[in-house]
Amino acid sequence: MRSALEEAHAESARLTVRLQAMEQRLAAGRALASARRGAEDDDAVIGEAFEDLWSLTAELEEANARLARETAARRAELAAVDAALHESEERLRLAHRYAGAGAWEWDIPANTVTWSAEYRDMLGLGPQAQPTMESWMGGMLSEDREAVERAIRRMLQDPDMSEIEVEYRARHPGKGILWLSGRGRLQRDAEGNPWRLTGLSIDITARKRAEIALRDANENLRREVEKEVAAREAAQAGVTQTLKLEALGRLTGGIAHDFNNLLAVVSAGISLLARTEDPARRERLTGSIATASQRGADLTRRLLTFARRQALRPEPIALSPWMGELGAMLSRSLQADIAVEIEVAEDAWPLHADPSELELALTNLALNARDAMPRGGTLRIAARNTVLDGTEDPDGLRGEFLRLDVSDTGTGMAPEVLARAFEPFFTTKAGSGSGLGLAHAYGFARQSGGAARVRSQEGHGTCITLHLPRAAEEASAPAPAEAAAERPLRVLVVEDEEAVAGLVLDMMRHLGHAPVHAANPATALEMLVRGLEPDLVFTDVLMPGGMDGLDLARHLKEGRPALPVLLTSGYGGAPARVAEAGLPLLRKPYTLGALRDALTAAAAGRKAG
Template identity: 45%
Template structure:
């Protein structure tokens, strides 16, 4: 018997050691470890649970588990435990299917993550619950979700901003291409108009010379028809030069509303009964400085185009109001007067809208339009320091916007035309400088026909040589653009420096250089001109 006693001592020590290890584990565990009996009464409550829930073990031992569960979740939790108890599964994470919450002693709730295990001891079922407070993790998840939402919002904002910038750049690029194309058209049409004006000068001048023959008889009607056709050609080149921004305009201060009202009667007669004309004129519209005749022509052109777009009738609205550079799509802070002409016609397709301002482009039937109406409006607006734009879509009508710079100046009274055509009284000597032989010959005849003595020079260099040798010249009548490298402006500069007593009168069919420094006070006679225009210009030059 004495030999058996020592053998029981190690087993007792091992059990005590194991118990001590379990107690130490329960004491240092940060999670809540709770044991329950078969009636779900608390039989074990470690230090982690006491810290987490705020109960001392002496307060909680023997209490039902429901004391640790929010009241709103107790019935559901009871069902889950019952299902787990009846299942063959020995352990389960409580939060696998849904989020759970626990309740502290002070009544506050916190999100938790729990695992539960079951076992049979002495024929009775017991449970072990390990529960972890996941408040910090949930807060982190919420913060992360909020950060993600904010990031997505920022990305969306940046994406929208990027898309807007891309659209802006595409629109700016398209506008640049359109401006370059219109500028190319302007240079082309301006050059054509220059050459055409020289031809018209020859035609109209010779017709005038022929018309002076008293023995024409019935043939005078033929000359008149030819002269009328030449005048139509001159009007056409005038419109081309307006588009090309190469024609000298005569701007004056205008009351836009007054001009529109004065045109109303003419417009109503031109439009016909099927079209209802309405004006919407703002009362505070400012004044603008523009060429009155060109503005009238622009409004008439737009109204006629609108009429043609409404063959079965419709509504035409002419509107005026103040506008800004932003409204006009122009850089800067300028202020404008806006004249809008809107119709309810068939509208334009994108392809037609893109080319609407191009000269000679038209969708009308042959013989019904020159294709210069809108292009002339565009050129007039640009040359006046403004802008023109079109808004249109198929089936939605068309609106043409004409933006002209606003001015605070008051309206002016336009001087009337001269009543007489003055002739030379003292046989003054005029030096005609022209590189086109036909134009030069015609001009010499016209000048002599007005009573002047005419000398001729085939180019600018020849003119300067003649001026150096001739003392009797009183007026130089010179073309601006000439072959040989010496322009009419060069001749004018030479005269101003070496012979200031001589007057200079310049002529051109392409007034692209009318603002050359030092020649602002030099008069310019635009081709094709009539005999009366030449007579008046020479008379005024001599009177300076």
């Protein structure tokens, strides 16, 4: 549009110049006519001049008309642009007002600030308030001012920064404290120096108050939940304590029942032995007493394992040959209509466990499976590697384990029986069974650093799973034991129970040894200081007083490292300390043959050492 107006003006100017030239020619013609009155040539010249003048006048009028039209169109266009600009400014003003936004501008070289009317309304500032950086900063709360100043200073100093976003609180004279969010863009001059900062501030008070209210509500909810959880935990602790007391009652009742039966056999057998001279009857009575004694020993052993008080002697076990021997033994022991299947993965790792306790645990599980298959079936023991990450196991086990699955095709367990399967002295075998078979397996697995699980369904058999830790080293084949020459030994027996000590001394004398008794470790050390030179020290683990059998063994290791020590205990003693001592342990009660073998092995160990 501007170029058309310029062209119209230029055309009008050209026509005006031509008109002036024609007027000059006309004036010249008139002067010539007055000088040549009546000449026809002059009339012709004047006629041509008038024709040119009329033609030029028409062109000038047309150009003026076109110029008027172009000017009117330009004015209409400018009016439309002005109206659109006014409408856009009004929309922006309304957007700022309804969005709670106010515009501001900071001329940095001149240090002058401009506020929009919306920004003044937002802060409750009247027309008399002077917009300066100082008054803008002064309206902020002191807790937020330093952070805003630091953000602006960093933006002015960093040539790569062109935008700023800050949140701050300002004090409104009527509304109190407001939360504002400011965003601005920095413009720089040709030299890169800060020139002008333009931006908007938005009132975010409602959002912030909602966030604070939500945070407070969450905090209150958290406290309420903690109180509720604490109350439930207290209630659960009470219930658990009650259940523990009930379980303890069942446990003590079961122990009392079983031991009363065993003691009845022993006491009755002893009474009858004193009243009979028949060798065959005395042999039967002696056998019954020995069987009762062995059952009592097995009972306490299972209890100690369940309570994780048994002193285990873990070692690397190569599963393939070990499980093969176990399978052969079970095939001979179980009834003929039960098939025994042993499956060990080819890549199975060596197992870290006490071999005798593992054998006892698997034997107990096999006997339970046999009782669940009165019409025969299949007993399957499978071993494979497994890696637990702590998420899939209820006890949070992590690491590499051997998984032993002992499954049967028997009658299975009802849900109420399954829930109490590992409970000591819980049994469904009326009139037989102590209820310690599964409890022993559970305690053995836990004490070994693993876990025990049970899955069962009525009519579909049972599967007991033991997770036992992988051995850190490969299992080595046992070296052939050298037969130790049995010879009389001078044994220092340290035992605080006089009755037990008397029997042990008699057993050793029967084996041909020369025992010497000390009632406690302190007496034993005094005897050694006075010159006693025993071949072996046989000491109980747990004894009253300030020193027990393990303390005595430690003193002997320091003063007489070549003197072998054989431990004995019916409790298992502090199992961790017993295992750390690395000394042989003979568990009470023991037979004459077990005592003979233990003394022989201890003496052989001294010679080998």
